[in-house]
Amino acid sequence: MSTRVLICDDSKIARKQLARVLPTDWSIEVEFAEHGQQALDMISATPFDILFLDLNMPVKDGYETLDALRSFDQVPAVIVVSGDIQPQAIARVKEMGAMAFHKKPASGEDLRALLLSLGLFSETEQVSHPSSQRNDINAAEQFTLNECLQEVSNVAMGHAAKVLANMLNVFIKLPVPKVNIIEVSELQMALDYSAGEENVSAVSQGFVGSGVAFESLLIFNDSSFPDMATLLHVSEKIDSVVEVELLMDVSSVLVGPFIDAFGKQLNIDFSHSHPELIAQHAKVSDLINAKKAAWQRTLAVEIVYEVENYQISCDLMLLFTEESVPVLENLLSYLVEEE
Incomplete structure (x- = not known):
């Protein structure tokens, strides 16, 4: 009898990648859900044996899905597969009922070992007609630049959050990264929405490699400074000099690990x-006006980091040059094919 598997992830790329690294000698039927609510509806309608669950999703995220599953009579074994590798995130999902955690991107060898250790898969299983049971997992599928860049950014975001969480001993709330080609006026609207009426401070840094050039822009709401100082154990008066030091410290911790993880996935230094x-x-508006000539029309990745239980919010944006777009499309399409 086949094992019924449900893969829940808002990223088509992540769903395909995970399905492709499941053991080929495992007798399974695989179905997919795009967010937690869809997964819950599917589990309510028909039993599943195993649920592979992402954390950062729209509609209903992984935490909300785990919480909702507590009221179900029949619950699948849950393995969380996520780019959010903060120790607190891993501990939380296990406390909420997840059997195990596996980081993105999953490797076939590691996943096989995990499934064997959990007793969810046996190497003595006999597989008949695996292609039909897997619902065309390996069927050709086209992915957009935005979808590819979002998933790569999602994994990089988790690495950066882990470093910041460990440094500050906090939990970082992570969103779904937003990826769009936008005009400079649209960029101002996006930042206005994030900052509200507050003043902001911003740190910029340029990156280039293998034909890809972009600027990282880390924007802090001014209300973040007191709590940032508390978490970094800064006791002196918060003047403009101390604020700049705080900005640079947090910027190096967030941007450095993000770019490192981002570059490794693309094989770029x-x-x-x-x-x-x-x-x-x-x-x-002043920030936008100062950089308007340089930005114009750009491919933008936006991630809003928030620190749980603290009034700290910062907006990380990657602003790619137009010349970088075709290079990225090439690199990311090759990455998808390799998966």
């Missing part, structure tokens, strides 16, 4: 400029 303070206690 990025060289970089020194971080530069480009705004302090400024309106978003």
